[in-house]
Amino acid sequence: MIWTLLISVVWLLFTLAFFIFTTTHFALLFAAGSFLLWLWLVLSVYLVKGKIQCEIITANEIYKNEQMGYQLRVQNTSRLSVTQLQIHLVIEHIFTDRQESHQHKLSIPAKSTEEFSFVLPQKYMGQVTIRINQLTIKDSFTFFRSMQKMDTQSAMLIMPNPYFLKLQRIEQNQHVLQTPGMIPMKKIAGEELAELSVYKPGDSVKQIHWKLSSKVDELFVKQHETLTGDAVMMTLDFTSFTNRVTLYNEFIETFSALLYSYVAGDHEVQLLVDHSTGEQLTIDNERGAANAIKEVLTRSAAHVSMSDEQWKKLRRTYPSCIVLTTNSARSTEYQTIVISDQKEGSVA
Structure with a gap:
């Protein structure tokens, strides 16, 4: 806010000084053009404030080896487009209280809803909460900005691979x-879990796990004798x-x-x-x-x-x-x- 006011004052003083000390039509045009541009940039920031809504879309539950990501659905109900929208969010691992701050810079047309996909920066496991705490709206030249506080969050549970x-x-x-x-191996639907080991000469052919072996190009045999x-x-x-x-x-x-x-x-x-x-x-x-x-x-x-x-x-x-x-x-x-x-x- 202070930075915005400072730029506004400096710009206004420069325009007035140029207009006062330069007695030409160009000075008048420059002053009028500067005023209109300044007004447009200010309005493009402050008229949009409060008209941006964000929603976090995540899967409720995924496995660690699956694509870990989330989507941001951003809605702009204003008649003005947002050329620079900065979304401040925090990703928190619930058990360890580990937090990471991230920022996403987006642009949103007027009267539109856009969806953006992002990948989680860490291969977390467990309960993860993604929370948006602030939006920063900037004009095209990043001279002016306004901030909008938010409290939007979504949780996802990341399960270990079987x-x-x-x-x-x-x-x-x-x-x-x-x-x-x-032996890292995803569960195969409809099959009973069993202990597995790599095939060795002398192992019974009847114990070969053919379905799994065909997927990994290596022979595995089922073992049931230890438990x-x-x-x-x-x-x-x-x-x-x-x-x-x-x-x-x-x-x-x-x-x-x-x-x-x-x-x-x-x-x-x-x-x-x-x-x-x-x-x-x-x-x-x-x-x-x-x-x-x-x-x-x-x-x-x-x-x-x-x-x-x-x-x-x-x-x-x-x-x-x-x-x-x-x-x-x-x-x-x-x-x-x-x-x-x-x-x-x-x-x-």
């Missing part, structure tokens, strides 16, 4: 760092987790892969999702696993972080619970999978 783990039964007190054996259908107790611990999206993504992918793998092995999984209330989910099929992952993705850090007292209570209540944690394991009496960016520990 993964499978070649699970061997986790032994008591075994700590696993960055669980190995993941036996026992009940499994699982929980998560995000204690000491800070603003680290990469670590968060790794944690969620490992949790998702482990959960799907147990379900594929006919295990019933009891998942403790809130340590303060003791809330649990019973998972025995793919749909239940997907819903459990959504529950974890939309929880706050407080829900899935454990205090020392809660760890002690967990040890007393569920002595064989499998704990996934981003913190160093605080109890050796658990089957614990540690997800960490520190390259320490043993790998099974």
Whole structure:
């Protein structure tokens, strides 16, 4: 606002000075033309203010390997076109509170509605909120500007890609760092989840997964022998987790892969999702696993972080619970999978 007033005053003083000290018809024409141009530029900014509406269009739920983007639908109800519209928006990752500010510069004709597509700058996972907090309208020469506050937002849930783990039964007190054996593969509709491995000489031809093998140009065989259908107790611990999206993504992918793998092995999984209330989910099929992952993705850090007292209570209540944690394991009496960016520990 101050910059706009300053330009207006300087322009007006220069025009008056030129008109006063130059006694020609050109000075008169220059003064009149300058006044009309100045008036047009000012009106093109201030008559449009309040007549711009923005809407954010996002998918409610997508997988991480899908195109991550959003659309902005901008409506100009004014009779004047907007040559420079600057949209200020914030993209926030709900769990980590990580925020990124972005600006989009657009032009909108008069009495029209336009849609613009953009790609998310980060491969986030979890709940993401996109919020528009301000519009800045500028004239053609960017001399004048007006600002319009907004509070428009939209949320999207980004799910982890389905993964499978070649699970061997986790032994008591075994700590696993960055669980190995993941085979990144999208779920195939209508097929039962199974453990997969690359074909080796001696494997039964009957166990070859022909549909998958034809897509990736490599032979995979189904493996069913390692899991036996026992009940499994699982929980998560995000204690000491800070603003680290990469670590968060790794944690969620490992949790998702482990959960799907147990379900594929006919295990019933009891998942403790809130340590303060003791809330649990019973998972025995793919749909239940997907819903459990959504529950974890939309929880706050407080829900899935454990205090020392809660760890002690967990040890007393569920002595064989499998704990996934981003913190160093605080109890050796658990089957614990540690997800960490520190390259320490043993790998099974």
